[in-house]
Amino acid sequence: MGDVEKRIRILRRNTVTAEISDELRGYSWEKPPVEPATTTTISVSDINGFCPTRRDIYVKYILRERPSLNPYMLRGIACHRLIKETITSVKKAVYSGFRTGSEVIDEFYSNHAIPEKISRDTGVDFRELLSLYRFLVIQSAAKIDDVVSKYPNSDSENIAGLTFPPIIERKIDGRPVGLSPNLSVDVFTPFSIIMDFKTGIERYEHRLALAGYAIAIEADDETDINFGCLIYIRLGDHLHFTQEEFVITDELRREFLEIRDEIAEMIDSAVDPGKPERCHRACAYFGVCNESGN
């Protein structure tokens, strides 16, 4: 996380945030283009669909079919859970009196309860989860040693606060800007950055989705959200991370708002847009469109 902080600071220094137009901020929700074109609300994840004709929208909202969780989605769910549960557990240990990295390693490194449980629940390969889990444990341990050597008189509260990123899972009512009432996104509090962890391939749509969350928070809080951060995690024998930080520009905002209105209008019209020439196997509605006669 320290790396994210540094890179965002550089981005912030080099960005004239005043260039983001007020009319494209979420708090301008009472007038176009932020004001939704219809009263229909959508979820931000609708922007990320794999379907070239957007039939996924028709299947979800008109046929009212449920998505089936495919291996890609399960990996994402497993990773989010693993990160949250591991950090929460180590944090609790700090509050209970741990003051050194070696205490954390002794307690957690060979205790596989967290990845084992998540692997059982989701079917995601245990060894892949274990490598991410161990990475998190080692990073936390190193950071605790770092904090304590820098601030030897720190109490548990200080150690926990300085070791773990102040990320909160933020709930947002997106209705003023045409989105669902129960959105949820990770927010990195010191710089009002919104973040998301991803396990799939890097896609431009992920930036659009973060633009949507930014607009929703701006509407909810009357505040400015200028930066997005996507962290892509590749599980496997060699754990790999890619990080993208970016400004949530006018272009991203405009594009998100156009797609939001396009999707809402598709739902209102209830017209089947038809299937593309080929369906992506990772599509959550593959069975519905290709095996059930819909």
Ligand code: SF4
């Ligand atoms: S299965 Fe095919 S047609 Fe159906 S939503 Fe997915 S990509 Fe679109």
